[in-house]
Amino acid sequence: MNVRENVSLKDFNTFGIDAKANRYTNITTLNDLKYILKTEAPKPIFILGGGSNMLLTNDIDALVFHINLKGTKILEETVNHAIVEAQAGENWHEFVLWCLENNLGGIENLSLIPGNIGTAPIQNIGAYGVELKDVFHSCNAINIKTQEIKTFSKLDCQFGYRESIFKRGLKSKYIITSVCLQLTKNNHKLQTDYGAITSELGRLKIENPSIKDVSKAVINIRQSKLPDPKQIGNSGSFFKNPIISKIQFEELKKDFPNAPHYIISETEIKIPAGWLIEIAGFKGKRFGNYGVHNKQALVLVNYGEALGEDIFKLAKLIQKTVLRLFDIKIETEVNII
Numbered sequence: 089m090n091v092r093e094n095v096s097l098k099d100f101n102t103f104g105i106d107a108k109a110n111r112y113t114n115i116t117t118l119n120d121l122k123y124i125l126k127t128e129a130p131k132p133i134f135i136l137g138g139g140s141n142m143l144l145t146n147d148i149d150a151l152v153f154h155i156n157l158k159g160t161k162i163l164e165e166t167v168n169h170a171i172v173e174a175q176a177g178e179n180w181h182e183f184v185l186w187c188l189e190n191n192l193g194g195i196e197n198l199s200l201i202p203g204n205i206g207t208a209p210i211q212n213i214g215a216y217g218v219e220l221k222d223v224f225h226s227c228n229a230i231n232i233k234t235q236e237i238k239t240f241s242k243l244d245c246q247f248g249y250r251e252s253i254f255k256r257g258l259k260s261k262y263i264i265t266s267v268c269l270q271l272t273k274n275n276h277k278l279q280t281d282y283g284a285i286t287s288e289l290g291r292l293k294i295e296n297p298s299i300k301d302v303s304k305a306v307i308n309i310r311q312s313k314l315p316d317p318k319q320i321g322n323s324g325s326f327f328k329n330p331i332i333s334k335i336q337f338e339e340l341k342k343d344f345p346n347a348p349h350y351i352i353s354e355t356e357i358k359i360p361a362g363w364l365i366e367i368a369g370f371k372g373k374r375f376g377n378y379g380v381h382n383k384q385a386l387v388l389v390n391y392g393e394a395l396g397e398d399i400f401k402l403a404k405l406i407q408k409t410v411l412r413l414f415d416i417k418i419e420t421e422v423n424i425i
């Protein structure tokens with residue numbers, strides 16, 4: 089383990105923003121993590137995982153901890169379920185594929201989500217009707233001040249829509265080191281009625297899908313809509329889908345009777361943020377080296393050498409325009425640094 093100075097983070101964030109880290113270290117063992125936390129405290133630190141859910145608008149004047157803890161294993165098994173532990177530095181999609189190869193179900197709808205295991209609980213990642221909390225068992229995290237390891241249960245994490253206690257009360261207080269999920273070994277409960285999964289399975293001529301089939305359908309859908317960060321810098325969905333009251337939705341329908349929506353409860357309706365942004369006229373709009381993707385309005389992109397602050401200004405313009413046109417506030421899903 090060594091500490092380097094003035095390191096570019098361009099290759100460590102999926103937006104491809106060329107921000108600099110004042111100091112940088114790559115963490116590959118739990119002992120190294122404990123040691124450097126103890127020796128660096130109380131100096132400022134910055135935790136970096138897969139770099140897929142952040143927009144860097146400035147250089148990082150701190151020691152960047154790049155969490156690269158590796159390893160995946162089955163901890164417990166019953167006839168119907170298995171508890172699987174994955175270390176924080178494991179790539180999320182590669183972990184999904186590992187589970188599929190071992191016939192472990194529950195996260196096939198979360199295929200191709202960028203990022204690493206360690207950040208998945210922070211965001212309560214979700215897609216196509218499934219959220220991490222649906223299969224979450226527990227996670228281990230290290231206290232930054234005391235270096236003590238604590239196990240957090242599902243209840244402890246206080247999961248919400250794209251949030252958890254690690255984004256609120258415990259923000260910057262713990263580093264997640266591993267995550268345990270409870271997955272099915274048989275009688276998998278497939279979720280295929282959200283989005284275009286059913287139609288994609290039909291296009292593939294699959295009548296009785298397996299978990300691998302559902303994953304393939306999700307991958308096809310995502311690849312048809314979302315740009316590959318290796319080709320065009322982006323962080324996936326930049327905004328959360330807003331949840332509005334049923335009364336507000338009825339008002340929206342007066343002007344947009346065919347507005348897409350998902351019923352959350354008797355009083356709440358979820359509206360696709362991408363639809364709002366598209367109707368507002370931003371889909372495919374380009375501003376020099378950055379803009380809004382032409383296939384998915386939820387995705388802001390860096391076409392090359394864009395500044396993070398410019399992309400952030402575009403995000404604020406989109407939020408302001410959507411609020412003015414629809415009286416609906418959309419929040420960023422991406423963390424602004």
